[in-house]
Structures are given as C-alpha cells and as structure tokens.
Amino acid sequence: MNMVSQLAVEAPPSVSINALTKRFGALTALDDVSMEIQPGAFHALLGENGAGKSTLVKCLMGTYRADAGQVLIDGREARVASPRDAQRLGLGMVYQHFTLVPSMSVAENLVQGEPGLGAVIDWPARRERLTAFMADMPFRLELDRQVSTLSAGEKQKLEILKQLHLGSRFLVLDEPTSVLTPDEADQILGLMHQLTDAGQISVVLISHKLREVEAYADEVTVLRQGRLAGRGKVASLSRADMVRMMVGEDQLAASAPREAQSPGEPLLSVRGLSVEDDKGIPAVQDLTLDVRAGEIVGIAGVSGNGQTEFVEVLAGQRAESAGHVEAGGRRYDKTRAEMRALGIKLLPEAPLDNACVRGMSVAENLSLRSYDTEPMARGGIWLNRAEMRKRAAGLIARFHIKTQGPDAPIETLSGGNVQRTVLARELSERARILIVQNPCFGLDLKAVAEIRRQIVDARNGGTAVLLISEDLDEILELADRILVMSDGRIVYETPRAEADLQEIGHHMAHHEV
Amino acid sequence: MEGTELGWWGVLIAVIGGAIRVSTPYLFVSLGETLTEKSGRVNLGLEGVLVMGAMSGYATAVLTGQPWLGVLVAGCAGALLSLVHALVCSLPRVNDIAVGIALFIFGTGLAFFLGKPFINPSAPRLPDLDLGWWSDSPHVQSALQISPLFLFGFALALFLAWALKNMRWGLVLRTVGDSSEAAQALGYNITLVRIAGTVTGGFLAGVGGSYLSLYFPGTWNEGLSSGQGLMAVALVIFARWDPVRCFYASLLFGGATALGPALQSAGVTANYYLYGAAPYFLTLAVLIYSASPQRALEGAPGEVSISR
Numbered sequence: 001m002n003m004v005s006q007l008a009v010e011a012p013p014s015v016s017i018n019a020l021t022k023r024f025g026a027l028t029a030l031d032d033v034s035m036e037i038q039p040g041a042f043h044a045l046l047g048e049n050g051a052g053k054s055t056l057v058k059c060l061m062g063t064y065r066a067d068a069g070q071v072l073i074d075g076r077e078a079r080v081a082s083p084r085d086a087q088r089l090g091l092g093m094v095y096q097h098f099t100l101v102p103s104m105s106v107a108e109n110l111v112q113g114e115p116g117l118g119a120v121i122d123w124p125a126r127r128e129r130l131t132a133f134m135a136d137m138p139f140r141l142e143l144d145r146q147v148s149t150l151s152a153g154e155k156q157k158l159e160i161l162k163q164l165h166l167g168s169r170f171l172v173l174d175e176p177t178s179v180l181t182p183d184e185a186d187q188i189l190g191l192m193h194q195l196t197d198a199g200q201i202s203v204v205l206i207s208h209k210l211r212e213v214e215a216y217a218d219e220v221t222v223l224r225q226g227r228l229a230g231r232g233k234v235a236s237l238s239r240a241d242m243v244r245m246m247v248g249e250d251q252l253a254a255s256a257p258r259e260a261q262s263p264g265e266p267l268l269s270v271r272g273l274s275v276e277d278d279k280g281i282p283a284v285q286d287l288t289l290d291v292r293a294g295e296i297v298g299i300a301g302v303s304g305n306g307q308t309e310f311v312e313v314l315a316g317q318r319a320e321s322a323g324h325v326e327a328g329g330r331r332y333d334k335t336r337a338e339m340r341a342l343g344i345k346l347l348p349e350a351p352l353d354n355a356c357v358r359g360m361s362v363a364e365n366l367s368l369r370s371y372d373t374e375p376m377a378r379g380g381i382w383l384n385r386a387e388m389r390k391r392a393a394g395l396i397a398r399f400h401i402k403t404q405g406p407d408a409p410i411e412t413l414s415g416g417n418v419q420r421t422v423l424a425r426e427l428s429e430r431a432r433i434l435i436v437q438n439p440c441f442g443l444d445l446k447a448v449a450e451i452r453r454q455i456v457d458a459r460n461g462g463t464a465v466l467l468i469s470e471d472l473d474e475i476l477e478l479a480d481r482i483l484v485m486s487d488g489r490i491v492y493e494t495p496r497a498e499a500d501l502q503e504i505g506h507h508m509a510h511h512e513v
Numbered sequence: 514m515e516g517t518e519l520g521w522w523g524v525l526i527a528v529i530g531g532a533i534r535v536s537t538p539y540l541f542v543s544l545g546e547t548l549t550e551k552s553g554r555v556n557l558g559l560e561g562v563l564v565m566g567a568m569s570g571y572a573t574a575v576l577t578g579q580p581w582l583g584v585l586v587a588g589c590a591g592a593l594l595s596l597v598h599a600l601v602c603s604l605p606r607v608n609d610i611a612v613g614i615a616l617f618i619f620g621t622g623l624a625f626f627l628g629k630p631f632i633n634p635s636a637p638r639l640p641d642l643d644l645g646w647w648s649d650s651p652h653v654q655s656a657l658q659i660s661p662l663f664l665f666g667f668a669l670a671l672f673l674a675w676a677l678k679n680m681r682w683g684l685v686l687r688t689v690g691d692s693s694e695a696a697q698a699l700g701y702n703i704t705l706v707r708i709a710g711t712v713t714g715g716f717l718a719g720v721g722g723s724y725l726s727l728y729f730p731g732t733w734n735e736g737l738s739s740g741q742g743l744m745a746v747a748l749v750i751f752a753r754w755d756p757v758r759c760f761y762a763s764l765l766f767g768g769a770t771a772l773g774p775a776l777q778s779a780g781v782t783a784n785y786y787l788y789g790a791a792p793y794f795l796t797l798a799v800l801i802y803s804a805s806p807q808r809a810l811e812g813a814p815g816e817v818s819i820s821r
Contacts, residue, residue, distance in 0.1 A: 082700055083697075083698060083699075083700045084700040087700070093698070095694070095698060097694055098694075098695075099692065099694045099695040099697075099698035099699075100692070100695055101687065101688045101691045101692050101695050102691060102692065102815060103687065103691050103812075103814070103815070104684075104687065104688070104691070108678075108684060111684070112684060112688060112695075112699055113699040113700070117681050118681065119680060119681050119682070120679060120680050120681075121679050121680065121681060121684070123679065279811065
C-alpha cells in the first residue's frame, strides 16, 4: 500500500463535542449530546431519520449554530461559525448529496476552494500539483473527466479526495454508501479504514446501515429523537443492542408471513422495451420480463441504471422508443380506463412529485383514482365531498397516516406519511398489478416494517407485484424472484432460494469495471 | 440601382456588412445574459435594459457632446436597472422570469418617458474604424466600416470564454450557477455572486443599447430595439451558454436582420416586410430546434429556472 506522504504531514485533530443543544422553534432537534473522537478513530453515528445525526454534524461544521454547548478541538474551545471556519480547523464534510459541480472537470472541482487560489489560475502549475496529489492517494481519478460522466462511486471518491486535498484530516461521511454498489461501498470504506488505522485521518460515519457500522467502525454513538441513546465499542455491542438503541423499546411490526404459493399466470409482461432518457441516450434497452399473479419480482440495481425511466414508462409519464407492455394478456397503453379495468396500481419514487398534487388535501389525493366514479361523483359529474372525506378518514385510520386531518394539504405531511397516503390510495381498491419503486426510501424502521407488510399482504392476496428498489436488503427480504438491472438491461436473474448477496452485488456493478 | 451591378455578390457583401453592423447589440446583450445565466438566474428584462441604455446613452451624448461618455452612462444605467432585478430576485420565493418581464416593461416605459425630449436633437455619433481601405469597391468599404464597440465585443467574448475557465471568479460563477449545494459547501455567498452576475450582465446590455442609439441606426426613438434584447436571450440558449458561440450566433442574427435592407439595395423590393421579419423567424426556429419534450438542454447551468 502506497501510503500517503502528504497525509502524514499533519495528524488529525482530537474533537470533543460537549453537551450540544439545537432548537428549531418549539422542536428540540438535538438535546444535550456529547461525543468524543480521538485522532485516528473510525466513529459511527447511528440513528434513524430525524434522530438528530445531521443536526449534530451541521453544528460541528458551522452550518448551524448550536444553542448551547461547545466544541473542543485539540482541547481548545473552537468557534465554528461557517463551513469555512471548519475547513480552516481541518474539519471536512462529505455530503450525502454530491456537492460537486457537474459541468466541471475533476481538476476544476479539486482546485475550488483551495486557499491561495489567485485571481488567474495557473493551470499548468496546479495540474502538476494535482497529479502529484493523486499519485499519493489510495484511489485515483483522471483530472480531465467531466464530473457528470462519473459513476456514483467515482463521485463519492472525488468528494473524499476533495476534502483530503483541502487538508481536512477529520472527515464526516454522511451516508456515503446510499448510492453505491456493495462492492464500491466496501472498497471506499475499506480504504478509509486503512487511513484511520494508520492514524492519518479521523472519520465519523453517519449511517443507518448496521452492516457497515459493524464491519468498519471502531466506536459507535447512537442518537434517538435528538438524544444520546447509547454508545460503545462496536466490538462489544450486538446487532440487537444497536437496533434497540435506535428504535427504543417499541416493537417493530412483525414481517408478514409469506404464504407458500405457486404463482399464477403472468399479469404484467414487458416485451423488448427500450426507453431513452432526457438527453436522448438509451436508458432502458430491450427489457423483457413477466410478473405473475401472487409473486413479487424484485429489480435490484444501483440508482441511475434505467429504473426511473422504466417506471416512468409503466406510469405513462414517458414514451417508449421500442417494445411494449402487456397487462392481463392485452397491450397496455397506460390510459386511465385501462388502469381501472385491469387494477394497475403504482407507487413511484418521490411520490409527492410523481403521484400527488401538492396543493390538494390528503382526502383529495386519496381520491385521485376514483373521484370520477360513484359514489364519489354523483352521476359521474357532481363531486360528493362528504363521501370523499368519509372514505379518506377510513383510510387514514387503516394505514396509520399521521395528518392534521383529511383536509390538510398533502405537502404538509412528512415523507413517510406521503408514502403511506399513496400506498393507501393504491391498495384501497383491488390491485391486480402493483408496481412499487423504493417504497421505503428515507423512512424510519417502524414505517418500513409496516409498508413491507402491506406489500407482502398484497402478494399473498394474489396481486402481481413488481418491486424496483435500490435497497438490496429490501429486495432480498421481499422478492420471490430477483432480477438485477444494470445499464438499462436485466443482467441477472435468480429465484429467492438461491439468492446470494455477493453474486448479486457483482452483477449490479458489472458495467463499471 | 447601383446595387445591381454586383448582383447577388452585392447582397452577400451587404448581408455580411449588415451582420457586423447589426450584431453588436445582440452580442453585448447575449454576453451579458450568459454571465447572468451562468450565475443561475435568467434576466428577461434585458430588452428593457437595452432600451434604457440606448436612451440614457443618447441623452448623455446630446447633453455633453461626448458619445463615449454616453456609452459609459448607458452601461451604468443598465447595471442600475439590473440591480433592481438582482435584489428583488434575492428575496425568497421570487420568480426571476416574472420579475424579468416586469423589468422589461418598466425599463422600456421609463426610457420612453424620460426620452421624450431627446427624440429630435441629434447626438454626436461614435467614430468608425475603416477596415476596408484595401478595397476599391465602395460596397466592401462600406461593409467594413466597423465600430470599435464591435471589436471590443469580439475581444470580450474571447476574454469571457478564457476567464470562465482560467480565472477564479469564472469558477465561482459557474459553481454558483450549476450547483448551489456545491457553492454552499464551499462557503460562497450565492446571493452576492448572483447579484454581481446580473449587474454585470445589465452593464453589458446597457452598452449594447448605446450602440443602437449612438452608432447604428444612430438615433433615438421608441421603435429602436424592436425586441433585440429578447431575441438575444433566445440566442444564449442557441449558443449553449458559450461566449464564443454567442459571437457567431450574434453574427447570424445580425445577418438575418440585415437581409431585408440588403435585398432592397440589390433591387429586390417585394416582400420587404417579410424579410424584415427574418430575425423573428430565426428566433422561433432556434427555439423549436433547441426544444424537445424528451431532452434536457445540454450545457444549461443547473440552477437556471429554465433547465429545472
């Protein structure tokens, strides 16, 4: 291993966080949390969405100003009022959403924010230094590639390189692996681990993936509802301990019993489908698959491999460039009449944008599939709002949707509750074909368990379910048959019984070799 | 008909000469709009800024007798007007397109109101450079009478193309326009950069306006611009936010505008108004060409509202 002469120059700082509190209005997002990170530590910060992880690191990085408490760096109290201050102190953050400039080259992204960058950039000298820097790094990228052409894994690497280049020796990684294949994730976290073991950097890994925490972190701090819920050496904690710290004493909904049943006839068939993306580049190529009654077909894949475009075609939001879709044995043209007659239901990703009308109420959004039929429309013309509200109240109770009432605008709901609302609408009438994409993205463990139970229930009831998900664990838990999508093609298929995580991971990555 | 002796060559030379003469306002406005859009905002009000620049430049030249001072004042007036756009758009939840249209109407209205007394007096014109001295043909000579502003605009296009890649502010501007998340993470003041981009863009558009009133056609009246500021915004899309391509596209639009007069000088007088509409047809054609329900605009800054 060529180790990083440049990195060896400075040691990472020791950082201790002392009783930080941050309030937003009436909400206390962070309540008296302390944490200590020794130089060279690989520290995991674990918690559900909304537990306060992001708030904590944003206070540390100067994006937010804490209401109480302080940060000590190398034993001295540090005033971090802006991300610039944090950078000067050697603290760097690798964000969950890439903060690279897509239209610029790798080199341009790296010199950005370099201190002492003159008014005119001396490119030959800068490039020479960047080349030397790259040669020292555990992973490398071509300087001239435009960032928009990099894969998700390469972008993540560039984010990390950028921080190291700026001289950060204390890195906060915010859910760095959410868009990576398992192989890419292992590679990047493995390299970070080597750097921490050598005492060259400290890492705080924000995650909700227990597997990663167990494999790479030395210590863990768990937050729940803004409070410190536990901490310790990873080696001395079991997975059950960590889950209990994360979710508290509440019970998770038991996963639905999966009835053994042999699937029926194919209800949804895709034949030779090709689709182009927004730039006219083929996103889906010659895709053929069948989903039969009473089975869940799971499509795994790293985001950006054509899943979004595929679902958009099934939803009628995008035109296919070749091939067609059949439903119930007939050609399916994505009209409202067909959806209704065939019982085709769909939960797309980002449902607030793709399956809801933002300004309308929860009740109205719950009625979008059926507002124009009896009994919600008298004679097909006059809306019966009382009926609409009554039905909505029933669904809100049945699907545990947290809302101020049926009349609250849907955009006031949290992400999980929007997801539940759409699922309630799609499952409230008989669904023969159910298409779901990333149904549990960004939800807390309780909501995840509940939504997965609904999906399995639908399958047990004879619905043909097509599940498109970037979360491999979700696919492994739910699907009867697993397909892998890469570069717009189905590159691998395996029945549930023979599914192997490593094997699937390799096929997910296959186009990036 | 003296134009007929050269026949279609005469038309071609006249179109080229016209392209050079007419393109300068397009060039300045499109370079200004490129800067503004690179910072992540669209300023549709540049038509108003252009007219305001034409008026204030003309008025200054009439009052002081100094045409170059008029150019400077026109630029400052443009910058000032664009500052309004920049500040209003810095407020939360303000739509830059709507503000731009308001500024367009406000700018032209204000210029007509303040410019009433200056319709009759004549201002000293900006000087020419005679680049056609080597030719005997009066057509070539008149086609190559070139304003220093045109050459300055050409140099500016080259400089901006270089600066966007090689100067610190160029990187900052592109970062802010392409990804506000990245800009935030780097600690740039997004609002300030966008205000600077809009104001500088307004300055250039104002200078473009002074060319209209002080060089070609060289008078001040209310029909002076006839939508050139708006067309220049469409031109930026066609040029894919590249200053050098803005230069070529400006020549193309200038040539289209010069087509009618050139044909007339060659003796083709039928359909004069139809040829006069050539730049508008060209704008439509360019927008249809670059529009597609399937494709996003390539090269568009990520933060610009038209590409989101």
